[in-house]
Amino acid sequence: MVSLAVLAAMVQATDTVSSIFAPVSTPAIKERDLSVLVLWLSAVVFVVVGGLIAYNVVRFRAPPGEPGTEPPQVYGSAQVEAAWTVVPLLIVMVLTLSTARVIYEVQEAAPPPNAVEVTVVGRQWWWEIRYPKLGVVTANELHVPVSDSVVRRPTWLTLESADVSHSFWIPRLAGKTDVIPNKTNRTWVEPFRPGTYLGQCAEYCGTQHAHMLLRVIVETPDQFARWVEHQRQPAAVDPAVEPGRRTFLSIACISCHTVAGTVATGRYGPDLTHLMARSTIGAGVAPNTRERLRAWIKDPDDLKHGALMPAMQLDDERLDQLVDYLLTLR
């Protein structure tokens, strides 16, 4: 009974941000459907076997006090042993067949010609996101188009790592695929509902494993096309923030960051060309506001202890100018 209640509660838990029981994309839906079957089977097994144990304890409990005689000794039974060997074997067989089917459906699926191609590079502790065919580079926020039953437009992801092992996981879109150095993995998502879906690195990857978040923004085809068009533009140039721009280009920022159309072409940190188009900084550690951005540049360690970006030791005036410049990178 407890397990049935638990089961019901689980399947009902569809409203949370990252529940595996609230899938909106093909692989996650297939995984959910199989999971629910397995949960029901499990509930039956639990009730039957748990019931036997409980019955045993209640029915055969020795009456207190009296010593009593020894009960009849039963040494075993070939028939009974055979029964409880064969039944579990049958369950395993059913599970194996249904499991194999979904494994092949998810892993062997081929991308349709119009699929969006994305390369995701796991880094300590953020995600580099590249659309090689569209010429777009961004970080920590993956934009993908929505599919519907008529027009399927899944996104195929190539997963690579620049340092240690990570794992790509957006619970409502797809189960995990590890991101491993010297190994290229593939996975795919095919969301049917626009929205923002939260995921995070699922393989321990060092100090800030906890703050390596990934947002997936599922958009209508039009919105997605507009987003791509915008991302392809070089960085905005605004003469009003020239001092900040000069600061940025004259110190070490450019060793690690790229701003398209300038001399900043570093790849070690996130591409900043359209920084302000993203809703968070530090791979989801804080909202992307002026105040937080300033705090981040002043000392990244404050917001995200252990982050690999050094504090830039700027005085307040130059810091403000630099933030003013970054705020124009829309």
Place this chain on the structure above:
Amino acid sequence: MTTTKLPLTADIDESEPSALDRVHEWVVTVDHKRLGIMYITLALGFLVVGGIEASLIRLQLAVPDAHFISPEVFNTLFTMHGTTMVFLMGMPILAGFANYLVPLQIGARDLAFPRLNSFAFWITCFGGLLLYSSYITAPALFGGAAAPDFGWFGYAPLTEPTYSRGNAADYWIVGLIIVGFGSIAGAVNVGTTILTMRTKGMTLGRMPLFTWITLVTQSMILIVVSPLTAALILLFLDRALGAHLFDTQAGGSAVLWRHFFWWFGHPEVYVLMLPGFGFVSEIIPVFSRKVIFGYPVMVAATVAIGFISLGVWAHHMFAVGMSPAANTFFAVSTGLVGVPTGIKLFNWIGTMWGGRIRMATPMLFCIAFLLQFLCAGITGVMLSVVPFDWQLTETYFVVAHFHFVLIGGLLFTVFAAIYYWFPKVTGRMLDERLGKWHFWLFLIGFNLTFISQHFAGMLGMPRRIYTFLPERGLELWNLISSVGVPFQLAGVACLVWNMIRSFRRGAIAGGDPWDAWTLEWATSSPPAEYNFAELPVVRSRRPLWDLKHPEDPDWQYE
């Protein structure tokens, strides 16, 4: 060559030995019973250390976005917690029980190699101390993290010099190599003893199930700990000499390490769990007053688990991008290992069926074990369903699953074994009232802490994160999980107090307080150094039943 002069006369010293003499006696002992007690004491010490680490972890995760512990310290805590519980608590406590019980159960006077036994204990002890000394000495030497912080399975390349500066990883590697040598030495010793030193009439088919299971697990240790030791040496070559086996930046393979580690790591789960099955197979019959149901099937199931468990390791790697065929293979093998495990569970139920069940503390722990291990088995099958595993792996669901195996399963059986054999070891009974307090507190605490973690995992909480974000539906489950901790701590405190108190003032046990049937109960409590004044001769699996029921002995039926 110098000649030494022997004293011609010596006075026999009849005074009480001083405290120092007593310590000396224990340090130099080669008696399997004393070494068994030392193993168990060492393991219980590390259980407390690992438990404190776990409590700190739960304290940090009680509320979202907590800053009670820094990420660096948190990462050392879960690494050391895992390493401690597996290598310094699980392995030694089982080595301790095997040490103490096997010679008594098979009617031997000691293990085959008593001095090797002493060596194995001390090397395990010092390996553990070396590992822990990294907290103190690693920062003093070359900076870097004070203790290992890459998780207990040490995934490459986090263990490589680029990502683990300083010497913490070296302490971990060398510590585990040393502890591994201890396990291997113990396995050789106990295995040899079982194969060659059984008393007259004790055929393999008449051995108590605990001894049978010990034979299987010690063989498994030889097969899986040796490769782990080799892999650790390779990793050490990477770090010390710049070999590039797992150094991905120089072309090494991160996946190779995972195969090496889980080749050890998964069978290791059964190395830990099987002795628990052994305890239960001894205790449930005695407290149900019935012979074990299906003894030959139980032995066969044990051996089957031993073999199948060597072919399931990559079910820890369903997300690394193996081929669909490989994923399917490991799904099948993992499902199959559940079959003999299920058979065991059914045989225990069959043993209780129609019995006269006495609800003493050891039996309470066994019953809770049956239910909790049932849950652990079911969630294990869920994890073998690859697509389900893609969602569940590396989340708190997995954490909950293996704590149901290792606490709800193994630790509950270890507690049962402590209550069951404490009278044999000390000659005094543990207090039943405190035992029941221990049982209920621990039962409630354990289930609060770990049932809730299944839900956190299904709602998207990865493991090994030092904090979690609010508004993801995780607050309640994490809070409940942390609330369970004080209950468990109180339970363990009851046990410790019970052991200390009963050691001095417990009721006198006598040789056979539980009216049991295996040979260890045929000698005094505690047994003399030579175990048996006269080696017993056995004719069946329950020699003491035959003695107590000459009109209806077991050997008529076997």
